[in-house]
Amino acid sequence: MPNWLKKRALLTPNRQAIIYKGETITFTQLYQAAYEMAGKLTSKGVKNKQFTAVLLQNHLDSAVILLALQLLGVRAVILNNRLTADELIWQIRDSNSVFLLSEERFLEKLSNISDSLPDLPIFKKEELAETPIEGPLIIDEIELDDICTIMYTSGTTGYPKGVIQTYGNHWWSATGSALNLGLHENDCWLCTVPLFHISGYSILMKSIIYGMKIVLHERFDVNETLNDIRKEQVTIMSVVSTTLTMILDYLQEERLPKSFRCMLLGGGPASLPLLERCVKKDIPVFQTYGMTETSSQIVTLSPEDSFRKLGSAGKPLFPSQLKIMQDGREAMANEPGEIVVKGPNVTPGYLNREKDNRKDFQDGWLHTGDIGYVDEDDFLFVLDRRSDLIISGGENIYPAEIEGVLTSHSAIKDAGVIGRQDDKWGEIPVAFLVKKAPVSETDIMDFCKEKLAKYKIPKKIYFIDEIPRNASKKILRRELRKLINE
């Protein structure tokens, strides 16, 4: 295939590509900027097929750097900028990255990294502005099997693993999504999720492959989000439950513009009350299921099923497949088991992890470790991550379900549920709550008794100021566990 960005600039040179803080850049300008950046990186010695770490925040320049690396065929090890220096050093070492591209903003972390890795050349984008342009030797054709990016998964236990994402993975993810969501001339995707996560990076890839405008924000801000949805006529946005809730709260009696056609909801199962609020406000929510290993969505609810199958993540995208495995056999309809996926958007494996790859991939099928079931109409319902599963007296308890109930209480802003060791039951669920109005533990218990089977009701409630979440807004349950043990 031809080089993507170069091809896109050739096809639709004057279409808007990225809007960032009021600045608009066309595909030609984006290509020129990435081309110049590729020339600067070349003069710094960055070369095709090298692993190069990238530590950036969401910014137009960051998009340019990520695309420049693609022009050169450099493999980008994209680091999560919320990690500590120690965590970053671990990933840079693990991936054998030979350069680190970053920016002034992370000076303190960079200084710590430099102390531990004195031989690692670190280039800050601010100094690259002054670097002369050399060459560059950009790749004319892309091999779909080549490694494009490495992203480390948060990993609930043990050390993170680098997920290999090939150009083909990104390509099939983008086209598989278009075959489901459709592709309109006026489409514009709002990106408030980090570019260092697959949720954000995949939006950048869609921009190039579709020839679609994106609006890039440094971070999620509900006021800016609503402003830009209206001003830039955004048609699609990627959200998680937390951000969607904030949008709903902010909207109050208002509605989104008619041109807005898709709220792509990922990052774990959503609660039914939240989805019902969206239905009431005519917000077109498309629940989706995906992960770094599937280069973003792999299962998404189709437009025509979004109301009928509320709470489902939908069906696997056209190029992909799904099955539920239970005790080594394929589960029946409605029987929960491990979610196992396959498709050209699925990673070929983890970087330098032969053993994990053998365990997690069997005949091309990735064993996700997540729990779900497929109903009689082939719709996937994701129950929870296996590691989060609470087993109490032989009964399975899925925290997301309890959290959904808790956050539907008018006085509760946010909730996190984990299992606590218990002599009698093995584990019992306990809840961490953030209030938005005065409420007592007894009130909550009474509320739960109405909504939940007895064994699911949290046995203890802790009121805290904030639920710890990672950059993609997933609850950090291990942080909650620490709170109990303190």
Place this chain on the structure above:
Amino acid sequence: MPNWLKKRALLTPNRQAIIYKGETITFTQLYQAAYEMAGKLTSKGVKNKQFTAVLLQNHLDSAVILLALQLLGVRAVILNNRLTADELIWQIRDSNSVFLLSEERFLEKLSNISDSLPDLPIFKKEELAETPIEGPLIIDEIELDDICTIMYTSGTTGYPKGVIQTYGNHWWSATGSALNLGLHENDCWLCTVPLFHISGYSILMKSIIYGMKIVLHERFDVNETLNDIRKEQVTIMSVVSTTLTMILDYLQEERLPKSFRCMLLGGGPASLPLLERCVKKDIPVFQTYGMTETSSQIVTLSPEDSFRKLGSAGKPLFPSQLKIMQDGREAMANEPGEIVVKGPNVTPGYLNREKDNRKDFQDGWLHTGDIGYVDEDDFLFVLDRRSDLIISGGENIYPAEIEGVLTSHSAIKDAGVIGRQDDKWGEIPVAFLVKKAPVSETDIMDFCKEKLAKYKIPKKIYFIDEIPRNASKKILRRELRKLINE
């Protein structure tokens, strides 16, 4: 990848798939019908990877048969039903087809085929209706490199060559087109072109891959076309200059509905006056360039350029590439030369034609033999299809093939065939003959009727003393053209 039709039926079971003569079939029903047909074919002994010839007219049943062959992984040698028995026999032999699937309508041709190929099992769709269902063993996964279809085109040598089209070729053609034309939930493609041509077959593939409704007609009829565009809210239609002209004439002062968004115009360069008439009537024409070897369009004008670059075929689709070669080097902007293309939608080669493949494909680039130039903005302008190619009502006619038939007549010493301008068909073939024994125009016409499909028969015959040839004995067709114009 998962089996396409099965996957589509799983994803959007109740969406409308095909409308044929007022009858509507959903994707589930289409899958069930194709599944049953696959069972019938299985009980007749048709098996995975076999080459099986197909001689059908546009009909819902034909679509079902073509899809049943895909379910089984059978390679369909799709025959042009306008060909004579002799022409069909040649293609069946050349492809080593082990079965022929057809219908009562072609009884006379089938009888002739049977006389020449007594060992070839021929199954008519009418008798398949009574055949018991066995198995069938349908393929769960599609390998993109596997052969899906074979379609014959003629070369300069006169004998047709079987173009191999893989599943990947069809896939990339469909997705490449969607990335350019967009993909709307309400899209509906009108197919009045033959399913045995890539123009029609590719619409069927798009229906399955996109989950899109198509309206299938037996043949082009301007009245039915306009009726269905309105009644079924058709949004896209594939046309050639001849059919587009008929639509324009029929419309008179009327306009197409606003929902109609794309008139995809292929089958040779269109005249500027025709395109200007479309502009006046607000008909959104997308000029396109493609061939059997590129599994339909490879170059198409984007929406935003359709007026600014009137007459251009546009730019190569996202996954594809194009260059113009002149004297062994790449031509400059605006310099005409041979059109050379590359991409995952381009055939891997001709069936059993090692020599032709070496000549026509160099480093993955297909030398089309067509002449064109690329302007300073990278837009392709097709000047002429292969210097000798005659395009008549969207059908390709290769003079060498007709000349071969004519010179096989005992009274003909030499023959030359060229295209003559025609208001209705674009071009029609006319023949120049040198006699070696007395023979009348009627004798020749009768002789041709046995050997050549109707559209290939010369519409006028000129007897002359000598066919002008150059030193290497190649016919000087421009000299023949002068003779008509004198």
